[in-house]
Amino acid sequence: MAKNITTDPDLEQKIENLIAQMTLEEKIGQMSQVRHFDDISPEEIKTKFIGSVIHTQGPLPGNNAAEWQSKFSELQKQALSTRLGIPLIFGVDAVHGQNTYEGATIFPHNIGLGAAANPELVEKAAAITAIESKATGFNWVFSPCVAIPMNEKWGRVYEAFSENTELTAELTKASVIGHQGKFGNSGVLATAKHFIGDGATDFGVEGGSTTLSREEVLERLLPPYQAAIESGIASIMASFNTLDGIPMHAHKALISDLLKGELKFDGIVVSDWKAYSRFGQNDIINAGIDMVMAVDGDLDLFQEGVRNGVLDGSIPENRINDAVRRILRQKFRFGLFDHPFPDKTLIGKIGIPEHRAVARQAVRESLVLLKNENHILPLKRTSRIVVVGPMADNSGLQSGGWTVNWQGTTENYKDATTILEGIKKFTLHEVRYDREGTAEVENVDVAVIVVGENPYAEFFGDIGGEMNLFQLTLPEEQQKFITAYAKRGIKTVVILISGRPLVMTQQIEQSDAFVAAWLPGSEGDGIAEVLFGQFDFKGKLPHSWPKSVEDYKGKYGPNFWDNSIEPLYPFGFGLNYHNKL
Numbered sequence: 001m002a003k004n005i006t007t008d009p010d011l012e013q014k015i016e017n018l019i020a021q022m023t024l025e026e027k028i029g030q031m032s033q034v035r036h037f038d039d040i041s042p043e044e045i046k047t048k049f050i051g052s053v054i055h056t057q058g059p060l061p062g063n064n065a066a067e068w069q070s071k072f073s074e075l076q077k078q079a080l081s082t083r084l085g086i087p088l089i090f091g092v093d094a095v096h097g098q099n100t101y102e103g104a105t106i107f108p109h110n111i112g113l114g115a116a117a118n119p120e121l122v123e124k125a126a127a128i129t130a131i132e133s134k135a136t137g138f139n140w141v142f143s144p145c146v147a148i149p150m151n152e153k154w155g156r157v158y159e160a161f162s163e164n165t166e167l168t169a170e171l172t173k174a175s176v177i178g179h180q181g182k183f184g185n186s187g188v189l190a191t192a193k194h195f196i197g198d199g200a201t202d203f204g205v206e207g208g209s210t211t212l213s214r215e216e217v218l219e220r221l222l223p224p225y226q227a228a229i230e231s232g233i234a235s236i237m238a239s240f241n242t243l244d245g246i247p248m249h250a251h252k253a254l255i256s257d258l259l260k261g262e263l264k265f266d267g268i269v270v271s272d273w274k275a276y277s278r279f280g281q282n283d284i285i286n287a288g289i290d291m292v293m294a295v296d297g298d299l300d301l302f303q304e305g306v307r308n309g310v311l312d313g314s315i316p317e318n319r320i321n322d323a324v325r326r327i328l329r330q331k332f333r334f335g336l337f338d339h340p341f342p343d344k345t346l347i348g349k350i351g352i353p354e355h356r357a358v359a360r361q362a363v364r365e366s367l368v369l370l371k372n373e374n375h376i377l378p379l380k381r382t383s384r385i386v387v388v389g390p391m392a393d394n395s396g397l398q399s400g401g402w403t404v405n406w407q408g409t410t411e412n413y414k415d416a417t418t419i420l421e422g423i424k425k426f427t428l429h430e431v432r433y434d435r436e437g438t439a440e441v442e443n444v445d446v447a448v449i450v451v452g453e454n455p456y457a458e459f460f461g462d463i464g465g466e467m468n469l470f471q472l473t474l475p476e477e478q479q480k481f482i483t484a485y486a487k488r489g490i491k492t493v494v495i496l497i498s499g500r501p502l503v504m505t506q507q508i509e510q511s512d513a514f515v516a517a518w519l520p521g522s523e524g525d526g527i528a529e530v531l532f533g534q535f536d537f538k539g540k541l542p543h544s545w546p547k548s549v550e551d552y553k554g555k556y557g558p559n560f561w562d563n564s565i566e567p568l569y570p571f572g573f574g575l576n577y578h579n580k581l
């Protein structure tokens with residue numbers, strides 16, 4: 001199967017020498033990942049021999065990038081002051097840019113990059129994410145998500161590139177290389193996640209059960225991981241779902257035998273959130289998990305549990321050595337022993353125009369034109385335009401989950417541009433803005449109506465799941481915007497902001513032009529550049545587009561094994577100005 005990545009005998013020797021000096025406590029410490037607040041005090045980094053620190057939701061490490069860096073440097077000093085001085089690695093959920101830092105460049109979520117289907121662009125976006133992550137003190141990102149979503153009800157569809165395995169594998173490669181800089185000291189460790197079956201659970205339930213056959217898993221879900229391993233991925237995160245009725249974290253056959261054995265993955269298998277107490281404690285270590293997110297009260301349970309397991313023989317010591325070897329290997333490969341502290345000169349690169357230009361290109365290329373009757377698009381500079389809906393002038397709403405906060409934000413955020421601001425740059429007339437969709441505007445040629453889903457992340461976004469906050473159709477109050485303008489005979493261009501294809505058959509029918517814009521991120525003005533014809537549409541559907549809610553009666557969405565369901569638009573569909581379809 002996948003070829004082994006380069007092994008360096010000198011490096012391997014260095015690692016073995018270090019392991020030979022380590023006590024059991026030091027080894028277990030290396031396997032521990034904690035948050036920078038709550039889970040530990042700075043001194044405990046030293047006394048508990050912590051291997052990694054994570055920042056995600058919760059108190060910020062500081063008020064600006066310099067403060068973030070110095071907070072992490074302070075923790076790093078603790079680690080370096082231990083007997084063996086092994087540096088920490090700092091991980092972050094930078095899944096579309098360094099999205100935990102307000103003011104960073106925010107790219108379209110992966111579903112948009114799947115629509116753009118441009119590996120070179122994905123590589124550039126990942127390289128910029130690496131720079132801005134390093135500038136805020138990190139050297140490890142929990143990205144890319146390489147799931148193959150098989151049901152649009154899943155709340156994480158947008159974190160993945162596409163329902164198509166080949167496209168996902170191709171973009172995964174580009175993403176890994178972009179993030180990691182080919183093992184260079186310039187890159188950050190990337191993480192392919194969530195291994196395996198996260199997007200293929202029955203009915204799209206986050207962390208649910210995946211009931212595919214082994215052949216289907218190997219054929220449809222595994223190739224992106226093979227691509228990631230061939231590109232030298234540093235880590236792979238285990239998934240919350242079960243497979244074969246076994247929690248993936250405890251699935252020894254897939255983690256140890258397949259991933260590490262057959263596929264020769266030599267990096268870190270990292271657990272997901274609080275996995276130790278959730279998925280069978282030492283079972284996950286014996287299955288092959290190397291580093292554990294020992295957060296939210298799990299740290300002592302984990303450290304003591306593993307220690308007792310080794311002492312009573314239920315965890316073989318060579319399993320612990322394998323885990324530590326993998327962690328140290330990446331710390332050496334990424335130059336952490338030589339350069340443990342963040343580079344202050346990178347701070348000036350956060351959100352710079354060059355980075356935003358790439359994000360804007362990504363926005364432009366991600367837009368999929370589904371309908372353009374009577375060539376209503378491109379818009380003319382002389383058109384009298386009304387822009388409709390709260391999503392049109394809100395950078396938080398246009399960016400989705402994992403933006404500033406875990407669940408995203410419903411507010412404008414620093415240095416981002418909204419869709420309305422972009423449109424204003426192009427028009428010669430004053431643009432009217434009907435935020436509530438109820439104004440009786442007159443003398444307009446065209447209404448640009450922006451509708452879609454409010455931000456969500458993880459299980460919050462599941463449809464019909466635990467939270468049940470979302471639906472497969474457009475919320476009714478937004479459907480009314482389209483109906484109201486169409487009724488008045490005003491031409492309508494509908495822009496859909498969403499993390500997945502929604503059932504919009506009737507709204508597409510009602511509108512004159514329809515654009516799937518996914519979750520574009522901070523550069524909302526990329527949309528106007530295409531609407532006004534400065535650039536052509538390039539995006540192609542990364543998912544087949546459903547026709548009706550009925551299509552979801554089975555386990556999966558349209559086009560998955562059930563050939564009797566015909567999507568409204570197939571995978572790969574997308575119009576442009578040039579071909580004037």
Ligand code: BGC
Nearest residue numbers: 056057093142193272273458
């Ligand atoms: C998510 C991961 C994420 C981790 C750390 C989990 O809840 O499933 O994708 O990387 O949290 O924040």
